[in-house]
Amino acid sequence: MNHSSKGNLVLGSLRELGTVGLVAGLSGAYAAVLIMTSTVLAAMSEESGGSVGLMLGIVAGVFILIALYVGAIVIIGAVDTVISGRLRHIALLRLLGSRAKDLRVSVVRGTATVGALGALAGVVVGTVLTHATRAVLVARGTLPEADYPLVSSALVVAFWAIAVCAMCAGWLGSRGVLQVSPAAALSGTAAPVTASGRASLLRAVVAGIGIVGGFGVLAAGALAGESAPEAGFVLSFFGAAGASTGFLVGARLVIPSMVAAFSRLLGRDPASVVARRNALLDPLRTTRSTMGLVIGVTLVTTFASGMAALRASVDAWELDAEQRAEALQIMDVTTAVLVGIIVISSLIAAVGFVSTMSLTVIQRHREIGLLRTLGFTQRQVRTMITKESVALSVSAILFGTVLGIIYGTSAAQSLVGSQGSGFVWGVPWVSLAAIAVCGLVLVLLASRGPARRAIDIAPVEALRIEA
Amino acid sequence: MTSTPFQDNATQPVVSLRRVSRIYGEGTGRVAALDGIDVDIHRGQFTAIMGPSGSGKSTLMNVAAGLDDATSGEVILAGAPLTHLDDDARTRLRRSEVGFIFQAFNLVPTLTARENILLPFELAGRTVTREQQQWIEHLIATLGLTERVGHRPSELSGGQQQRVAIARALASRPAIVFADEPTGNLDSRSSREVLTLLRTASREYGQTIAMVSHDPVAASYADRILVIADGHLVGDHGPLTPQQISELLIGFEVGAA
Ligand SMILES: Nc1ncnc2c1ncn2[C@@H]1O[C@H](COP(=O)(O)OP(=O)(O)OP(=O)(O)O)[C@@H](O)[C@H]1O
Numbered sequence: 259m260n261h262s263s264k265g266n267l268v269l270g271s272l273r274e275l276g277t278v279g280l281v282a283g284l285s286g287a288y289a290a291v292l293i294m295t296s297t298v299l300a301a302m303s304e305e306s307g308g309s310v311g312l313m314l315g316i317v318a319g320v321f322i323l324i325a326l327y328v329g330a331i332v333i334i335g336a337v338d339t340v341i342s343g344r345l346r347h348i349a350l351l352r353l354l355g356s357r358a359k360d361l362r363v364s365v366v367r368g369t370a371t372v373g374a375l376g377a378l379a380g381v382v383v384g385t386v387l388t389h390a391t392r393a394v395l396v397a398r399g400t401l402p403e404a405d406y407p408l409v410s411s412a413l414v415v416a417f418w419a420i421a422v423c424a425m426c427a428g429w430l431g432s433r434g435v436l437q438v439s440p441a442a443a444l445s446g447t448a449a450p451v452t453a454s455g456r457a458s459l460l461r462a463v464v465a466g467i468g469i470v471g472g473f474g475v476l477a478a479g480a481l482a483g484e485s486a487p488e489a490g491f492v493l494s495f496f497g498a499a500g501a502s503t504g505f506l507v508g509a510r511l512v513i514p515s516m517v518a519a520f521s522r523l524l525g526r527d528p529a530s531v532v533a534r535r536n537a538l539l540d541p542l543r544t545t546r547s548t549m550g551l552v553i554g555v556t557l558v559t560t561f562a563s564g565m566a567a568l569r570a571s572v573d574a575w576e577l578d579a580e581q582r583a584e585a586l587q588i589m590d591v592t593t594a595v596l597v598g599i600i601v602i603s604s605l606i607a608a609v610g611f612v613s614t615m616s617l618t619v620i621q622r623h624r625e626i627g628l629l630r631t632l633g634f635t636q637r638q639v640r641t642m643i644t645k646e647s648v649a650l651s652v653s654a655i656l657f658g659t660v661l662g663i664i665y666g667t668s669a670a671q672s673l674v675g676s677q678g679s680g681f682v683w684g685v686p687w688v689s690l691a692a693i694a695v696c697g698l699v700l701v702l703l704a705s706r707g708p709a710r711r712a713i714d715i716a717p718v719e720a721l722r723i724e725a
Numbered sequence: 726m727t728s729t730p731f732q733d734n735a736t737q738p739v740v741s742l743r744r745v746s747r748i749y750g751e752g753t754g755r756v757a758a759l760d761g762i763d764v765d766i767h768r769g770q771f772t773a774i775m776g777p778s779g780s781g782k783s784t785l786m787n788v789a790a791g792l793d794d795a796t797s798g799e800v801i802l803a804g805a806p807l808t809h810l811d812d813d814a815r816t817r818l819r820r821s822e823v824g825f826i827f828q829a830f831n832l833v834p835t836l837t838a839r840e841n842i843l844l845p846f847e848l849a850g851r852t853v854t855r856e857q858q859q860w861i862e863h864l865i866a867t868l869g870l871t872e873r874v875g876h877r878p879s880e881l882s883g884g885q886q887q888r889v890a891i892a893r894a895l896a897s898r899p900a901i902v903f904a905d906e907p908t909g910n911l912d913s914r915s916s917r918e919v920l921t922l923l924r925t926a927s928r929e930y931g932q933t934i935a936m937v938s939h940d941p942v943a944a945s946y947a948d949r950i951l952v953i954a955d956g957h958l959v960g961d962h963g964p965l966t967p968q969q970i971s972e973l974l975i976g977f978e979v980g981a982a
């Protein structure tokens with residue numbers, strides 16, 4: 259990889275940039291799978307001469323927007339995490355005479371390069387994966403034989419969109435660089451940056467507008483579904499995106515107390531106490547660690563809930579046997595697609611979680627060394643990391659599930675509302691339980707690496723003056 | 726090597742090092758940071774450890790406190806032979822018997838000053854007894870921290886942070902407090918305050934203290950001055966004036982070069 263030396267100075271190790279690349283790669287794969295799936299579905303519907311072509315096109319377009327949105331959010335989070343861990347380092351560079359603007363440009367250049375490389379790899383892998391899955395499904399007779407296109411011009415669009423997103427994410431994520439004062443390098447402790455009262459008020463207002471406005475648009479989408487499903491579905495997407503942005507902006511006002519409440523349930527031993535303090539006292543870090551999981555759970559729940567609502571409405575329709583069979587086949591194909599989406603979503607969630615947790619452990623290595631020096635045993639350090647992870651994941655799962663049910667139900671309503679009467683809630687209990695259990699297991703597994711890394715920190719680390 | 730004048734002292738030492746070596750690296754990169762050190766640190770004494778940069782002072786402190794393993798030799802801390810303890814047992818020993826003050830990064834950044842002071846109790850899962858509570862309040866008042874205990878480390882000056890670290894180290898009345906250049910980051914007035922406090926803790930409360938320092942003025946507060954050069958113990962003195970210490974050190978720096 260060919261970064262300028264300054265890029266390396268600011269963003270540091272390959273590992274830190276690697277997170278950005280990995281996320282871009284996953285977004286690329288995600289977008290590619292969605293795009294190729296929609297071309298497959300389109301080819302299929304042409305074959306059967308159905309009128310669902312336009313509808314599928316819109317659904318696929320919305321899926322791609324979702325992939326971009328998720329990718330952008332996760333990349334911004336990754337850049338944010340990296341920068342916040344290197345504030346003192348950046349302050350030192352500033353002290354030695356680097357201009358904030360130059361440092362920021364080098365961050366953006368770094369994330370853009372790595373993001374583009376990741377996106378390219380991801381798009382290729384996603385396309386290959388989809389074709390492989392399609393071949394298997396055709397061989398098994400689940401999908402009909404048809405003239406499936408190999409590539410789609412939308413793939414190029416997706417690649418560029420993700421690369422540009424990575425660049426913008428670098429720009430947004432590195433705004434912290436401008437706020438670092440050179441004097442911060444001289445202070446003895448690395449202070450978490452605390453937002454001023456006015457900034458959090460502004461944040462609350464923006465979040466409120468996003469959430470209220472988003473839900474308004476979402477409701478409008480569900481209503482529009484009664485007459486114009488295409489417009490309704492697109493409206494639903496923008497409503498959900500607006501509300502999600504509101505939640506993401508406002509998350510740090512809510513998530514830390516949620517996490518603290520859950521960690522209170524985990525016990526009163528010193529490891530839990532310190533874990534809870536950590537969650538509460540650096541709300542930014544806490545929120546960042548949960549975002550990947552919140553997004554993953556929301557996505558999966560949205561699809562599960564949407565499918566459940568669709569199924570429920572289809573069951574209620576008065577269809578003849580042939581129509582019903584056709585509807586059910588489309589549903590089965592969509593379910594197969596969903597499995598792929600779920601796998602990729604969980605990957606994004608897991609990668610997001612592992613990378614933020616690992617970075618957190620790396621950034622906290624001094625603090626953990628200090629705790630070890632003062633008498634924290636290795637087991638207590640492990641317990642601390644695990645409990646922190648559990649508290650984080652429970653909050654994230656709860657948050658994501660509620661959002662997902664709302665989004666999924668509204669989306670289904672906007673799609674098929676015209677064909678049924680009333681509003682059908684999609685609450686697939688079994689799937690929800692499975693998502694919760696899988697999410698928890700995923701996080702417990704994902705936290706093992708960071709926990710091991712934390713245990714390996716020697717007490718003397720805290721005493722070193724550098725680092 | 727000079728023999729310790731206090732060797733025959735009837736009371737058992739808090740820390741004993743027997744032929745302790747600490748070797749870093751191998752082959753041409755081999756560094757003997759400690760090379761066969763024999764020393765005892767006695768209960769209730771304020772001991773200063775001095776020597777040129779890179780002579781092995783910090784290594785000595787880390788090994789004596791069980792933070793780092795000796796390559797060979799034996800370390801006995803508060804009656805426990807460290808070489809025979811696993812990490813867990815050592816951690817528990819540190820927790821109850823050792824207090825630490827460093828040059829920088831003493832405090833957990835997310836905790837307030839008071840929470841930092843109470844951290845050793847929380848870590849050990851010990852409740853603070855009323856008597857301990859009174860002792861902690863006394864320390865906070867004496868250290869002039871009453872107004873600042875609710876603040877985070879980032880909101881405190883360097884000297885205040887250092888005083889919080891001292892309060893934490895003294896709070897649980899450990900068998901020994903290790904301090905590595907505790908005044909390295911402070912101006913001369915804050916330094917004097919901190920050093921006076923350490924001496925008071927040792928004289929009035931019988932607190933055993935081992936302090937690493939470069940500064941002859943700092944070392945002049947101690948009851949005993951150990952000098953290390955190139956991993957060897959090369960001097961062991963009673964209390965000295967800053968002038969005497971400076972002369973002593975100049976001799977070694979020239980000798981070492
Ligand atoms: N982790 C390490 N790996 C290799 N060598 C080390 C390591 N730590 C210390 N050393 C070496 O051991 C020797 C003693 O180091 P130590 O930190 O104990 O010195 P010091 O007396 O505390 O110096 P200063 O006054 O500068 O703090 C030095 O030569 C140093 O280079």
Ligand SMILES: [Mg+2]
Pocket residue numbers: 782783784
């Ligand atoms: Mg040193």
